[in-house]
Amino acid sequence: MQTSRLGLLSGKPVFSTLLLGALGVTSLTSTFAQAEEIQLLNASYDPTRELYQDYNPLFSQWYKQQTGDDVTIEQSHGGSGKQARSVIDGLPADVVTLALGYDIDAIADRTGKVAEDWQSAFPHHSAPYTSTIVFLVRKGNPKGIQDWDDLTRDGVEVITPNPKTSGGARWNFLAAWIYVLKRELGDLGKLDDPQYADEVKAAKAAAETYVGNLYRHVPVLDSGARGATNTFVQRGLGDVLLAWENEAFLATQELGKDQFDIVVPSVSILAEPPVAVVEGNVKNKGEAAEKAAHAYLEHLYSPEAQALAAAHYYRPVDPEAAHPQDLARFPDLELHSVNEVFGSWRDAQKTYFDDGGVFDQIYQP
Amino acid sequence: MSTTQNILRPAPRTGTAPTESIPWVRYALSALALLIIALFLILPLVAVLFEAFREGVGAYVDAITDPYTGHAILLTLITALTCVPLNTLFGIAAAWCIARFQFPGRSLLTTLIDLPFSVSPVIAGLVFILIFGSQGWFGGWFAAHGFPIIFALPGIVLATMFVTLPFVARELIPLMQEQGSEQEEASIMLGASAWRMFWTITLPRIKWGLLYGVILCNARAMGEFGAVSVVSGHIRGATNTLPLHVEILYNEYQFSAAFAVATLLAGLAIVTLIIKSIVEWRQQRQWENASS
Numbered sequence: 001m002q003t004s005r006l007g008l009l010s011g012k013p014v015f016s017t018l019l020l021g022a023l024g025v026t027s028l029t030s031t032f033a034q035a036e037e038i039q040l041l042n043a044s045y046d047p048t049r050e051l052y053q054d055y056n057p058l059f060s061q062w063y064k065q066q067t068g069d070d071v072t073i074e075q076s077h078g079g080s081g082k083q084a085r086s087v088i089d090g091l092p093a094d095v096v097t098l099a100l101g102y103d104i105d106a107i108a109d110r111t112g113k114v115a116e117d118w119q120s121a122f123p124h125h126s127a128p129y130t131s132t133i134v135f136l137v138r139k140g141n142p143k144g145i146q147d148w149d150d151l152t153r154d155g156v157e158v159i160t161p162n163p164k165t166s167g168g169a170r171w172n173f174l175a176a177w178i179y180v181l182k183r184e185l186g187d188l189g190k191l192d193d194p195q196y197a198d199e200v201k202a203a204k205a206a207a208e209t210y211v212g213n214l215y216r217h218v219p220v221l222d223s224g225a226r227g228a229t230n231t232f233v234q235r236g237l238g239d240v241l242l243a244w245e246n247e248a249f250l251a252t253q254e255l256g257k258d259q260f261d262i263v264v265p266s267v268s269i270l271a272e273p274p275v276a277v278v279e280g281n282v283k284n285k286g287e288a289a290e291k292a293a294h295a296y297l298e299h300l301y302s303p304e305a306q307a308l309a310a311a312h313y314y315r316p317v318d319p320e321a322a323h324p325q326d327l328a329r330f331p332d333l334e335l336h337s338v339n340e341v342f343g344s345w346r347d348a349q350k351t352y353f354d355d356g357g358v359f360d361q362i363y364q365p
Numbered sequence: 366m367s368t369t370q371n372i373l374r375p376a377p378r379t380g381t382a383p384t385e386s387i388p389w390v391r392y393a394l395s396a397l398a399l400l401i402i403a404l405f406l407i408l409p410l411v412a413v414l415f416e417a418f419r420e421g422v423g424a425y426v427d428a429i430t431d432p433y434t435g436h437a438i439l440l441t442l443i444t445a446l447t448c449v450p451l452n453t454l455f456g457i458a459a460a461w462c463i464a465r466f467q468f469p470g471r472s473l474l475t476t477l478i479d480l481p482f483s484v485s486p487v488i489a490g491l492v493f494i495l496i497f498g499s500q501g502w503f504g505g506w507f508a509a510h511g512f513p514i515i516f517a518l519p520g521i522v523l524a525t526m527f528v529t530l531p532f533v534a535r536e537l538i539p540l541m542q543e544q545g546s547e548q549e550e551a552s553i554m555l556g557a558s559a560w561r562m563f564w565t566i567t568l569p570r571i572k573w574g575l576l577y578g579v580i581l582c583n584a585r586a587m588g589e590f591g592a593v594s595v596v597s598g599h600i601r602g603a604t605n606t607l608p609l610h611v612e613i614l615y616n617e618y619q620f621s622a623a624f625a626v627a628t629l630l631a632g633l634a635i636v637t638l639i640i641k642s643i644v645e646w647r648q649q650r651q652w653e654n655a656s657s
Contacts, residue, residue, distance in 0.1 A: 041600060049617050076600045077613070090499030090508060091516045091598045110500070226616045254618045 036069040036288040040296060043093035045080035045167055045273070046226035047247040051312040052097070058308065059299050063292060071292050079224030080167030087113070087278060094282040094293045097275045099167025099225075101125075101338075102345040104276045113280025127272035128300035129314035132335055133168075133175040135263040136232065136241040136248040143239045147265050148179040151240060152213045159238035160218055161228040163353050167273075168225035170353060172242040175269035176214055177352075178336050180207035182267045188341060212362035233260070244271070246313035249329065270335040275300065413631055416624035428614075428622035429629065436602050437610035438629070443518070444593075444606060445586040448526045452582050456533025457575070461567075463534075464541035465549075475538070481530050489527050490595025493520060516598030521606065524592040529582045536578030537571055544570055573648035577641065584637045588630060 044052060056073040063071050076083065076091065080099035087093050088110050098104055101119060108114040119126050137145050143156055151158050161169040182188060184203035190196040219237060222228040225247060232241040233251050240263075243251070252260045275297045282293045299305055303321035310322030315330055342348040352358045418425055428434060462468075463475055481489065497504040497514035507514050514520045548570070552562045568575075590608040597604045605613065607630055614623035 041603075046616070074600050074603055076598055077616075078599060086516065086598055088500060089494050089515060090504055090513060092513065230616065250618075 038069055038071045038285070038289045038292045039074065040071060040094040040282070040289065040293055041074045041076065041092060042095050042097055042296075043076045043083045043087055043091055044097040045083060045099040046077055046224045047168070047244050047250070048097060048273075049075070049077050049226075050250065051246075051309060051314065054308055054312070055300070055305060058304060059296055062299060062302075062304075063295060066295075067291075069288060069292060071296070073296070077226075079161070079165045079227075081165045082223065087111070087281075092281050093278050094285070094289065095275065095277055095297055097273070097297075099271075099273050100170060100345060101272070101274050102170075102349040103167060104274055105346055105349075107276075107278070111280060113278050114276050115279060118276040119274065121277070122275065122297055123301060124317045125272060126274045126276060126297075127317070128275060128297070128305070129273065129309040129316055131245045131271045131273065131314055132268045132333070133171050133242060133265075133271065134245045134248050134268065134331075135265060136243045136251060137239065137261050137263050139259050139261055141261050141263060145240050145263055148176055148210075148267075151176075152210065152217060156217055156240065157219050157238040158214060158217045158240050158242060159220070159222075159228050159232045160242040161225055162221040162223055163359055165223045166225055166228075168228075168244050168247070169221075170348075171244070171269055171271045173211065173352065173359065174338065174342065174348060175242075175265075175267075176211050177207045178269055178341050179265065179267045180210045181341065182334075182336075188336060191341065208358065208362060211358075215363050245315075245330070249313035264331045264333050267334045267336070270337040272337065410631060413624050413627050416620060417628045418621075419624075420621040424621050425625045428619075428625035431622070433601050433605070434610060434626055437605050437607045437626070440518070440521070440605065441587050441607040444522055444525050445583055447522050448529055448586045449579060449583050452526060452529050453533050453575070453579055455530065456535075456537055456578060456582075457571075459534040460537035460541050463538050465546055478531050478534050481528050486524075486528055486589065486591030487595055490524050490592040493524055493527075493592075493596050497523075515596050516600070516604060518604070520596035521593050521604060524596045525586050525589050528589050528592050529586045532582035532585065533575065533578035536574050536581070540571055540574040573644055573651060576644050577648070580637055580641050580644065584634065587633055 042052060042056075052073075052075055056075070060071050060073065063069060076086075076093065078086070080103050083091075083093075083096070083098060084103035084106050087096060087107050096104060096107065096114070104114055104118055108116055108118060115121065122128065135145060135151075137143065143150070143153075145151065145156070150156065160172045163169040163173050178188075181191070181203050184206050185191070185196070185199060191200055220231060222231055225244060229241065229243060229247055229251055231237050233255050241248070241251075245262075248260075248262050252262065277290075277293045277297060279290075282290050300309075301318065303318065306316040306318045306321035307323055307326070310316045310319075310326040313329070316322045316327075319327055338345055338348055342351070350357065417428075459474070459478060463471060494515055495501050497507060497520065499505055499508050499515075501515075504513075504515060512519070514523065548566050549562055552566050553559070557565070588608055589606075590612075593606055594609055594612075597606065597609055599605060599609060599613065601610075601613065607626065611623050611626050611630070614620075614626060
């Protein structure tokens, strides 16, 4: 129950300590169970703002009924990579709900504040909702964009953020990569089959050419997904935005259905934004806070939260719970996961996004 | 007043300025200046106000009275109220040192005071992360002792202090150098204590320059974005200052609310400008009284 990062600002912690001290005397004689007041910080990535704005009160209310404890949740949002960096540098987040597994791996590797096997702590690889990457185009699709191949045509400008700092951008990159592999190989099962090694090698070269070409059509690399959306939507730059499906829906809903269309490509990536408890931070707040932090993420899998996720355009892992109307909005398309195509996020990060990786080789501004 | 000051006064304006002989140059230059002011100062201000009230007065009031906005205002005020007095003290001390004494490293000190002006605020913020971040040199120790610096109020204050450090000193150094130390020396010789000399001789002579520096320092302290953004952590209701809150609202598609909060900052800037003009006017009058 530590917290007030504004220790200097509010005299409240001091006051409540005195109060607790005074109560301590009386509580020796009474068995009165006191409700805890718990404050948790959720460090999340950009497009989840609206989801957690609604989920937090839902959870607080439910948790109060269950345990009697009052939980308030503070939010911090930013590019996923930047948020991970902040937690590494000491942002006292109790839970992280980021865009991709590697960012949580980074926290685990560099600080040890997250358990190594965090991905098995919650169901579905600790990803309570999924999404994918789609295209957002201007109303009427004036450039006639239908699939990935259309993005590298002459005169098409593509908006996508910087994969070095943005989780969404890394999904965009890998989705494009998967598309080319699929186009070249027909069957992604060949990737692990030594018999097709030459064919796979050629497909990877084709992917590198295509993605390099794609980034030559990007006029500006924003640092986060929300920044890229604003560039496309507010500033009117570019012909197509590579966007989280939920972000694309949100942009069309919030900023006028008459301005944008969503184009669904033939193949895309199964994006699994994961969640984890930052044990190293929350344990300082005591047992009640630790329990609440676990419950906070656990409850994301509850039917109410799953329905809420679907309402906010995330694909729920438990579709039964969601409103059928919400589910109907999600188009059917061929999705492949990172583990299936790239082995793991650690491998993908190392090969494509670390310094000197594929992105550095193909991106020349 | 002393003769040195009379010599240093600018010459009274007599005769015709070079441009006055060619009227169209004067008009063209004035028109250009007005156009630039309208384009770069008035238009953005109008745009901010227009956007802020686009969804009506009710939405504006809602945005301003939102508890998160209230907290951002409070945090911004606390930051300014901590930084400005400290930097005022520092500014007076530094200006005193530099204007009144000759010592080795004096010009180095003058250059160092200017450093925050030449360093990008983002770098300033990152430097504090390097020093006080939990992977940084001292951050682990502070955090372990329950006094986190980065992503908390102390970090925000430190970063703001860094970027606003030069304002008061920069204003006072030339002023005090120009004024010279004769009056102060006289007061000491007449038996005044150093304390009395400061309050009765030094301070009255620098007060308008000092106030001017304090106003600029305050304006920057309240408006600083870059350095604070790096060390803040962007936790709503905890480490979110007014400029950061504007950004968050904007990123949440709450455009009207973002601009409503921006009007608070714009209002602050206008109040600052008005006070600044008054101070300049008083300063001018003080000069004129002194020289007549």
